[in-house]
Amino acid sequence: MRYKVRHGKSVSEEFQSLMGILAGDTLSPLLWILYFADFDIPQTEDDIELFGAFISHCQTFSHLEQADDLLLLGLSPAGLQRKMSLFYSWCRRNFMVINAIKSLIGFHGPKPRQTPTFHFGSELVSIASEYTYVGMTFQGGNFSSFSRVIAPHYNIKEKKAISVSHGILHLESMIGALPVDEGRIIYMGCVDPHLIYGCEVVLDTSLSAGKKFRDVQISFFRRLLGLSNSSVVAALFSETGIAPILFRRLELATRYLIYAIERPNDTYVYKAIRESAELHRKGSNSWFTDLLDVMEQTLPRSMLPLPSVVDLLNAEAAKGFHDKMKKSLPYWVEEQIGTAFRKTYLLQYRKEPNNEGTGYRHKAMCMRQYLGDIRNPKHRKAFTKLICGDHPLAVERLRWADNHRVSVPFEERLCRFCISAIENPEHALLECPHIPLASLQESYMTSYYSLHGNTLQCDARTDATAFLGNIISFKPAFSLTAKYIYEVLKIYDATPLHVPPVYRR
Numbered sequence: 001m002r003y004k005v006r007h008g009k010s011v012s013e014e015f016q017s018l019m020g021i022l023a024g025d026t027l028s029p030l031l032w033i034l035y036f037a038d039f040d041i042p043q044t045e046d047d048i049e050l051f052g053a054f055i056s057h058c059q060t061f062s063h064l065e066q067a068d069d070l071l072l073l074g075l076s077p078a079g080l081q082r083k084m085s086l087f088y089s090w091c092r093r094n095f096m097v098i099n100a101i102k103s104l105i106g107f108h109g110p111k112p113r114q115t116p117t118f119h120f121g122s123e124l125v126s127i128a129s130e131y132t133y134v135g136m137t138f139q140g141g142n143f144s145s146f147s148r149v150i151a152p153h154y155n156i157k158e159k160k161a162i163s164v165s166h167g168i169l170h171l172e173s174m175i176g177a178l179p180v181d182e183g184r185i186i187y188m189g190c191v192d193p194h195l196i197y198g199c200e201v202v203l204d205t206s207l208s209a210g211k212k213f214r215d216v217q218i219s220f221f222r223r224l225l226g227l228s229n230s231s232v233v234a235a236l237f238s239e240t241g242i243a244p245i246l247f248r249r250l251e252l253a254t255r256y257l258i259y260a261i262e263r264p265n266d267t268y269v270y271k272a273i274r275e276s277a278e279l280h281r282k283g284s285n286s287w288f289t290d291l292l293d294v295m296e297q298t299l300p301r302s303m304l305p306l307p308s309v310v311d312l313l314n315a316e317a318a319k320g321f322h323d324k325m326k327k328s329l330p331y332w333v334e335e336q337i338g339t340a341f342r343k344t345y346l347l348q349y350r351k352e353p354n355n356e357g358t359g360y361r362h363k364a365m366c367m368r369q370y371l372g373d374i375r376n377p378k379h380r381k382a383f384t385k386l387i388c389g390d391h392p393l394a395v396e397r398l399r400w401a402d403n404h405r406v407s408v409p410f411e412e413r414l415c416r417f418c419i420s421a422i423e424n425p426e427h428a429l430l431e432c433p434h435i436p437l438a439s440l441q442e443s444y445m446t447s448y449y450s451l452h453g454n455t456l457q458c459d460a461r462t463d464a465t466a467f468l469g470n471i472i473s474f475k476p477a478f479s480l481t482a483k484y485i486y487e488v489l490k491i492y493d494a495t496p497l498h499v500p501p502v503y504r505r
Contacts, residue, residue, distance in 0.1 A: 046079025147206035177377030200256035226381030234336035330364035343389030349469025379482035394423035426464035
């Protein structure tokens with residue numbers, strides 16, 4: 001390796017070194033571990049015990065390392081200072097200097113009456129109310145719940161995820177509308193890592209903390225799909241195949257549990273999980289308690305009964321439950337869509353083309369083919385808004401009160417043109433006799449029938465909702481149908497809603 005050394009404005013001549021390795025080299029962590037292997041702190045009562053209360057040969061430890069990021073652990077101020085002094089002496093013997101300015105003291109539990117001081121040699125180390133270790137920020141103090149300890153982590157990751165989300169969506173101002181499939185890929189690569197960071201150990205026991213991540217995900221996909229803030233949340237998952245972020249975090253935590261209980265019995269992670277389960281069994285709060293609580297508040301209980309602690313500590317049983325958990329998600333999405341039937345009924349009539357294009361079947365959630373087939377962003381968003389019940393027709397718009405009207409009953413949300421039928425998607429696209437709409441409909445149907453000659457004809461005997469369900473499912477006509485929907489909604493947008501006088505303010 002060849003180097004130059006810079007000090008201030010001065011730069012040395014280039015020289016060759018036959019020692020050391022390049023920064024970032026994959027051998028660097030391994031060589032550091034080997035170099036650090038002789039560092040040891042004799043066992044004391046201030047060490048942390050794992051499974052010590054439940055087995056005769058407990059595991060104790062006083063320090064953790066992530067490469068050269070060191071964490072010293074102690075149960076008392078005096079015990080922690082003793083370990084700091086031992087570490088300081090080891091560093092001196094090995095010609096290393098500890099940066100006291102970059103070192104911090106954090107404490108959990110009641111604060112001592114007299115604040116102790118800590119030092120490396122003659123340099124004081126400050127006590128911090130917050131500290132970060134391996135990318136997770138903790139809050140020191142006397143808190144009864146872990147969600148308070150980890151609250152800064154949620155705040156930091158929420159801000160980073162929002163910043164990245166805005167950066168991704170800001171691309172639209174430079175390149176035009178972002179295709180949904182590309183947006184989904186970028187989300188999984190850039191936003192999702194912030195939302196799941198540390199989810200294996202940080203369980204979402206605080207509803208307000210979990211809501212921060214949920215709001216980031218929902219806001220991103222509403223913007224990507226072109227849906228409003230009042231759109232049905234479950235539609236975001238049914239149309240993109242993305243899992244709700246709180247479900248995803250729980251699923252990853254369950255996978256971590258399976259990993260932990262399959263580790264050798266003498267590993268830290270195995271003993272930590274077993275101690276957590278034993279504490280829960282004895283009535284104390286633990287990670288295991290939090291896991292069961294989060295399962296209870298997140299999973300669809302009607303489809304997936306909660307497992308027992310015994311089952312979760314058995315690797316095969318835990319894997320079986322994990323598989324059932326993943327399979328329950330589409331049923332949950334379908335159930336949520338069903339609870340908003342008047343808004344989302346078209347999603348239940350719609351069928352998804354198979355990959356070969358030879359047939360259609362119902363799928364509760366997936367990356368929908370129409371999102372990729374409809375290349376015009378305005379047409380695609382109009383199509384999405386219509387089938388998700390987020391359109392500007394009276395059946396939806398008059399559901400809400402505003403400064404000029406109160407909410408209008410369903411049966412009185414009449415078409416603004418013909419004033420003879422409820423203004424819903426079926427009426428607007430297939431039935432309204434308003435001349436501009438009828439002309440568009442005739443032109444569209446001619447083109448549609450040319451693509452699908454065997455389809456049912458739309459007449460007075462046809463179930464308009466079922467017929468519209470067929471139209472929005474027909475893959476060869478996705479672009480044609482989306483353009484037609486866009487043009488019809490544009491005509492409706494140009495005319496004010498019909499509001500009966502009795503409902504006006």
